[in-house]
Amino acid sequence: MTIRILLVDDHPIVRQGLRTLLEGREGWQVIGEASDGAEALEKASDLNPDVMVLDVTMPKMNGLEACRLLRRQSPQLEILFVTQHDSPQMMREALDAGARGYVVKSNAARDLLEAVEAVSQHRAFTALNSRDAASLR
């Protein structure tokens, strides 16, 4: 199955790591990268990806704000947060903003492929490390 993915993170080295992982899956294509929320909105509009992998903390416009705007701009786009924040509150906020998935960066190498697959099929995928995460699942 072909999945067209847009990567959004302010650290190029993280984007590189995500790209190597995602491009290992046959048929999956990283069609573009952005380094902040404003650029993510532009690229989503230009490239029309199936899935956006989105960081929370970024300059200019953070991922939560971008997500809220993307829900209106590109309603068919599925959004998966990949973030440093291992917090049920942050996860709740991300889902409220319209994301379909939430993965903690420290577990990205383990969870990312499964999460992208799930959200590309419009299924939710959330995974935290914290002990109190169960309440949100």
Add this chain to the structure above:
Amino acid sequence: MKLRILLADDHEIVRRGLRALLERHEGWEVCGEASDGREAIEKALQLKPDVVIVDIGMPHLNGLDCTRQLLQHDPHFKVIVLTITDSDQVIREALDAGARGFVLKSDAARDLVSAVEALQSKRMFFTPRVNDLVLAGFLEKGHAISRNEPPKLPTLTAREREITQLLAEGNSSKEVACILNLSTKTVETHRSNIMRKLSFHSIRDLVVYAIKNNLIQIELPPPTKTPAGPTAA
């Protein structure tokens, strides 16, 4: 003969990115990876890499203390520290620890190859801010880095710093004992000494100390529920 590099960062996704970046360079190989400072020391002693790249914000043992301990084992290790901030204090600590390269994580894709090349040519590599600080210190005080920070709290030993980090990360004395292969009683003695030396009365004080002194690094969440529109995160 290839230049052998050891990577230490707690995020596998970052290690993947660093590996992809470094292995594009002909003649370089990533000979090993570690996910915390303690593992980095073990792997460095075992693999004897030419260059060690360590993230500052790692669990169990942070990159600065990892650098100090590595160079105590063998002063010939060449260490580049990766950091999310180049505050004066972090710069000073990295230089004090003996790092020969200092690269901001956000600029790693641009600067890391240059940093490794510098170390390969027996030079050092620092960000422009580090160079400015070193130069300012040199101009002000001869060969020392400017030190106009407030007086420091009593110095902790390497073991006490390690235990402080582990306690501040939320581990109990028993868990710290297990990680460091010590008895719980020994850890509790260290804990009492640390609290006494620093005149602290609660673990909260210790957590604040650990953050202020870069034993642990935290990333703050963006402001919540702000109106739509560009903001600094």
